[in-house]
Amino acid sequence: MAGNEGLKVLGLQVSPFVLRVCMALNTKGVSYEYVEEDLSNKSELLLKSNPVHKKVPVLIHNGKPICESLVIMQYVDELFAGRSILPTDPYERATARFWAAYADDKLLPAWYGMVKAQSAEERAEKVEETLSAIQHMEVAFAKCSGGNAAFFGGDSIGYVDIVLGSFLFWFEAVRRVYDLEIINASNTPLLAAWAERFVGTVEAKEVVPVPDVDMAVQCINKLHAPAAAISSQ
Ligand SMILES: N[C@@H](CCC(=O)N[C@@H](CS)C(=O)NCC(=O)O)C(=O)O
Structure with missing residues (x-):
């Protein structure tokens, strides 16, 4: 380096x-x-x-x-010089920014809302929003990758890959706590294959700090403790 x-x-x-x-x-x-x-x-x-x-x-x-x-x-x-994170073509750049913003403005509040939900109804609503948002990302992947590239960014990871990829360990924590696969081979097959490729990249594997799924699980358990208290009253 x-x-x-x-x-x-x-x-x-x-x-x-x-x-x-x-x-x-x-x-x-x-x-x-x-x-x-x-x-x-x-x-x-x-x-x-x-x-x-x-x-x-x-x-x-x-x-x-x-x-x-x-x-x-x-x-x-x-x-820094080197491989571009954002696409160089202005239209592709704008598209990448759009999807990164979508991930932060729609997908993130939906799954975080699910984790923080204080009732089963609220959680069900947020699960639906999360699954709908991830469907949009599935379609976005098909378009951005042109149907044959490995990543949103083409042959190597780029802006949208990193933004969505940064959520993956939290999705794994959600899977462990709620038994819900936000990305899965049946509903989001392209993203399921993408996620496997993403976690295998050097950029994701050698990252410091190391993402800690157990710690994310503990955070979720702390966040939804009040809901458990409500339902047991
Ligand atoms: N939009 C911000 C979000 C950053 C953010 O929410 N950071 C959290 C940790 S995950 C934080 O520092 N929270 C401290 C606080 O809310 O006081 C970004 O993209 O950097």
Whole structure:
């Protein structure tokens, strides 16, 4: 890997947003210093670097902070030479941005809503929204890959791959807790095959921090504890 060019990532092991930044840096082959944050006791550096949202990830480049995972990924793409993360063709770039935003604005709130749901009805509604959103991503994959490429980004992973791929360990946690496969061979065959290819890539395999499914399961169990309390009353 190239030198770290004064790159520091303030992160959290269970954060998909952090993971995508680290995978973007891996795609460019640059190394970075990773600093795990304690969100119950945020560091001065985090508060100073992201005073608006006070969230991870933050990329600090030569002392200058960049916030918001999608913005950071684009910054990394523009800063470093090497394989492009976003497509070079303007229409394809716009399309990739559209699907990345869709994943964050529709798919993420749906499955996170399912995890946080306080009643069975609410959970069922969010499951439906999640499955509908992932169907859109299945169709998007067919279009972006042109029916024969391995990834949204073509022969190697790109912007949408990293964004959607950053959710995969959470989907696995959802599978373990709720026995629900958000991506599966029957309903989303293209994405099921894509997910297998994605987790086998160097960018995903060698990422720091290592995504921890057990920790994600624990987070889900903590989040849905109040629902269990309600139903037992
Ligand atoms: N839109 C942000 C989301 C980042 C985010 O939600 N980070 C969470 C961890 S997964 C966080 O730092 N939460 C701290 C808080 O809400 O106080 C991004 O894409 O970077």
